[in-house]
Amino acid sequence: MRIVQLIDSLEAGGAERMAVNFANALSEKIAFSGILATRKEGVLKQEIKHINTYTFLGRKNKFDINAIFLASKYIKTNKVEIVHAHSSSYFFGVLVKLFNPKIKLIWHDHYGNRAEDNKQKNVLKICSFFFSKILTVNDELRVWSLKNLNCKYVFFIPNFSDLKKSEEKTILKGENKKRIVCLANLKNPKNHLTLINAFIASGIYKENWTLHLIGKDFNDAYSNNLKAIIKENELENSIFIYNACQDIQFILSQSEIGVLSSTYEGFPVTLLEYAQAKLTVVSTNVGYCKFLINHNSNGLLFDPLDSDNLSNHLLYLMNNPEICANFATQFQKDIELNYSKEAIIHKYLNLIN
Template sequence: MRIVQLIDSLEAGGAERMAVNFTNALTGKVAFSGIVATRKEGVLKQEINHIDTYAFLGRKSKFDLKAIGLMSDYIKKNQIEIVHAHGSSYFFAVLVKLFNPKIKLIWHDHYGNRAEDNKQKNVLKICSYFFSKILTVNEDLKIWSLKNLNCNQVFFIPNFSDLKPTQEKTILKGEINKRIVCLANLKNPKNHVTLLTAFISSEVYKKNWTLHLIGKDFNDAYSNNLKAIIKENGLENSIFIYNACQDVKFILSQATVGVLSSTYEGFPVTLLEYAQSKLTVVSTNVGYCKNLVNHYSNGILFDPLDSDNLSNHLMYLAHNPEICSNFATQFQKDIEANYSKEAIINKYLNLI
């Protein structure tokens, strides 16, 4: 098989990371494994193992004929048989298929709030006539696709983590064994305000615990609000914002607790990366998160709209380091047993 992953950007994000993960993991297992970014490049470009299989189209508009031509050239040059389109890249993928009717088009849905968001639903429904298969990151999305789209070949396939060592640049501030990290871009629905509110009310910072926000800072109203909260509470030495970073594996190796506080999620790769790094996980209970985290067995689940709930959990972990460590060990074992890269890739190859 000759496969290319299609993604709109290579900025840090779940769908973007999975496009790169699939590209790298399929190398050597199929005749050709490549990746194409349509609109933007980004930090994840550095994680593509074989950059000679990568192309950037510089797409400027929905119906960018130049970008369609570049993609068609890529398909012909590399004899592509399957285009695996992630997230919002499905529309461009359909346009490309109109010019290259022999290719098979697989769409991979990563959007955890799909059932609640009707924006462009009709466009997606029309485009789905051209999909050979649909892959989803949880069972709810699978059910939604079967009910609403025009493709009956729909399969749930879990995400997987594939963190690799990179140049070690980012040194986290604060004390060792007392660092809480949140790996999420500073935007909705990542719900950083609830996390900050809980961290402040828990007062774990008085015991020298620190909170570290790792993710793209868009320097907009959302991030300005977070910075204002930090300043108003005089916690500039306890809560830190780092912006997007490439050395995620190194960053996570310096932390003890990993938090995800989103109001909605599909199947967050972040939790898998926390597991790979043996962090104690405190996770929102939305999307597939509750299938990964067994409350008070291998981690902690909380209601993302309840900052008091999260605050209590942070206090509990801060006062019980042994339990904190046990959760981390068990979570890593559970993820390795059920969501290994090898198992997911084998399932993927069988499906396609």
């Protein structure tokens, strides 16, 4: 089997990380596994296991004929049979299929808010005529695709984590065993405001707890607002913004609690990475999060619009370190049992076949 992953960029994000994860994992299982980035490169490029199977297409517009030509050349040279398009790269995938009709095009939907967002829905419906199969990151998306798109082969397949040891560069500020981390780009719908407000309301910074925000800083109104709130509350020595980082495993090894506060999610890879690093997890209860976390058994769930709820959870964990440690151990066990790389890749190859 010869498969290439198609993704619009290699910046740090859930869909982007899964494209790289699939490319790397499949390289151990099939005859050829590659990856194409259409519009933009990024920090995840350095995580591609076999860089000689990677090509950047430099796509400048929707119908960039040079990018289509490069992709077609790559497909023919490497005898690619299946193009696995992630998220918004489906449109380019369809263009490539028009020039290479023998390939099978699989679309992988990672967008947790698909049902509520009408943007380009008609374009997606037309493009879905060209999909051989659709993969979704939760069952709600699977049901939506079956009802709304023109492809009858739709399957839910979970994400998996594949964090690799990397160069240890990012030293987190603050006191050991008292660090809370949030892996999420600084943008909607990641809902950092609720997290910061909850951290402030909890008062745990008075006990030397610190909050560390790891993710792309676009230096826009969203991030400027967060920085202003931190400054207004004189918490520059308690809340830290680091921008995008590559050494995620090392960052998580320095942390105690991992928080995800998004207002919507599909299947967050972040939670799997928290589990792999054995962090205690506090998560929003949207998307597939509520199926990964059994509240009060292996972590805590909260309403993403209720900062008081989150604030109380942070206080509870600070005051109960033994429970905190038990949650972390159980969450790691649960994720390893149900969402290991081996299990997911085995399921994926069965679905593809």
